[in-house]
Amino acid sequence: MKITRIEQHLTAVPHIPQIQKSRPTDFRDRPIPIIEVHTDAGLVGLGEGGRGEDCRGLEAQWVGKDPLAVNLTVMGGAMGMALCDLAGKALGVPAHKLMGTKHWDQVPVGYWSPPLEPEEFAQMAEQGARQGFKTHKLKARPWNIVRTVELMTAAAGPEYSIIVDPNFTFGDLHTSLKLAEQLQQYNIRGFEDPFQYLPGWHQYRDFRRHTRIPLAPHLGDARQVMGAIRAEAADCFNLGGSAEQVLIMAGMAEAAGLPVWLQVVGLGLGISGAYGTHVHAVVRNATIPSDCLHFTRENDLIGGALTPAEGLVTVPDAPGLGVELDRAALAKYKVG
Numbered sequence: 001m002k003i004t005r006i007e008q009h010l011t012a013v014p015h016i017p018q019i020q021k022s023r024p025t026d027f028r029d030r031p032i033p034i035i036e037v038h039t040d041a042g043l044v045g046l047g048e049g050g051r052g053e054d055c056r057g058l059e060a061q062w063v064g065k066d067p068l069a070v071n072l073t074v075m076g077g078a079m080g081m082a083l084c085d086l087a088g089k090a091l092g093v094p095a096h097k098l099m100g101t102k103h104w105d106q107v108p109v110g111y112w113s114p115p116l117e118p119e120e121f122a123q124m125a126e127q128g129a130r131q132g133f134k135t136h137k138l139k140a141r142p143w144n145i146v147r148t149v150e151l152m153t154a155a156a157g158p159e160y161s162i163i164v165d166p167n168f169t170f171g172d173l174h175t176s177l178k179l180a181e182q183l184q185q186y187n188i189r190g191f192e193d194p195f196q197y198l199p200g201w202h203q204y205r206d207f208r209r210h211t212r213i214p215l216a217p218h219l220g221d222a223r224q225v226m227g228a229i230r231a232e233a234a235d236c237f238n239l240g241g242s243a244e245q246v247l248i249m250a251g252m253a254e255a256a257g258l259p260v261w262l263q264v265v266g267l268g269l270g271i272s273g274a275y276g277t278h279v280h281a282v283v284r285n286a287t288i289p290s291d292c293l294h295f296t297r298e299n300d301l302i303g304g305a306l307t308p309a310e311g312l313v314t315v316p317d318a319p320g321l322g323v324e325l326d327r328a329a330l331a332k333y334k335v336g
Contacts, residue, residue: 001043001066001090006059007036010336013269013297018124020298022114026051027297031335032269034301034325037082039067043089046325047082048271055079072098073244076264080242081275081321088320095275095321099243100282106312107280110135110163110261110289112296118144122151129156132310135189135289137163142170146182153186161189163216163288170194173203180211189288190216192238197228204233218263225249229256236288238263243279254285261288270294270302273313274321277306281315301329 010031014020020027030052037045045067049055055078062079067086075083084095096102111128113121113136121138128136136152149162164183170176176194191213197204208215214235219225222245228234229252239249240263250260262283265276273294280286294300295308302323306313316322 001039001041001068001086003037003062003065003067004040005038006055006062007038008055009034009036009330009334011269011301011330011333012335013299013301013333015267015296016298018116018120018127019112019114019296022116028335033078034269034271034330035078035082036325037062037067037079037086039086041090043086045082045084045086045089046271046321046323047078047080047085048268048275049078051267053078073247074242076242081271084275084278085320088322092319094315094317094319095278096281096315099279100247101284102281102315103284104281104286104315106314107277107286107292108134108289108311109292109295109308109313110137110311112136112267112291112293113138115139115141118148118151121148122155125152125156125160129160131308133289133308134159134311135161135163137165137192137289137291140164140166140169142166142175142179145179149183149186149188158187161187163190163192164188164194165192165218166194168193168196173207176207177210180207180213184211184213188213190214190236192216193218197233201228201231201233204228205231208232208235219249220245222248222252225252229253229258234258236260238291240264243282246279246283250283250285259285259287261290262286263291265292265294267293267296269297270300270306270323271321271325273300273306274302274316274323277313277315278321299326299329299333301326301333303329
């Protein structure tokens with residue numbers, strides 16, 4: 001089997017309204033490419049690139065190559081997804097069979113919010129809880145996070161857990177501990193990257209010694225994961241990278257008795273959502289809801305095949321990624 005051509009479709013799909021109003025032009029400014037990798041065997045593999053990415057250069061690199069002769073687990077991105085889809089279809093197995101042992105029939109996913117005002121966060125939490133989500137990750141800022149969590153808890157209930165992701169904006173250990181102290185009464189599932197950890201992990205270790213809120217570095221490097229474990233600087237990890245990288249890092253965390261969640265894909269569409277679901281299925285200690293967020297768009301371009309139910313996505317068992325491109329939706333959202 002040989003690749004004969006690669007077709008790219010640029011798509012601009014708005015987010016759901018609660019997210020869309022905070023980033024009204026992003027879906028147009030950074031359209032998402034969908035690729036179809038055609039072969040001489042008549043099989044077509046689907047892939048999805050990142051926001052604003054241009055995949056047109058892939059054809060020169062890949063036409064004429066055998067998709068079954070590639071080490072799939074070391075690849076990521078649109079081509080990695082498409083090759084997994086092709087190989088699975090050719091062999092008659094779901095993509096997760098090409099990655100490792102399946103540990104999950106359904107994988108947990110979390111609801112998600114960009115930076116908003118506390119009242120807006122609360123409205124989203126109420127909606128998330130109503131849809132069955134159990135965990136809500138939010139882009140936090142130090143000036144309103146305490147009020148935000150207070151209102152979210154009032155709206156969604158105390159069982160609704162929250163992952164606080166400041167993207168380092170809590171600034172330092174002192175500020176992070178002060179905020180943690182005010183938030184300990186709530187159901188905080190983790191602080192993700194509250195402040196910078198490099199060049200060393202000693203301040204993350206100190207954070208853990210003074211609060212019971214779990215601390216979660218967001219990493220994609222096995223050496224950094226090992227460093228954090230050795231320094232006793234993490235309670236859990238958010239992991240990204242290729243399937244192979246994630247399995248190595250998750251294995252390190254599991255040996256240390258630590259759970260993980262995955263961000264191998266993020267604010268994408270249904271094809272990347274399918275790929276992320278397959279990766280999650282083979283990570284035994286991925287017990288924390290992932291950042292696989294295809295459901296945060298008004299259309300996922302796969303006909304809603306992986307819509308979460310009660311915060312869970314069912315792992316496809318059809319060959320390849322197990323999803324099909326919704327041609328009518330593609331025509332509606334295609335740009336360029």
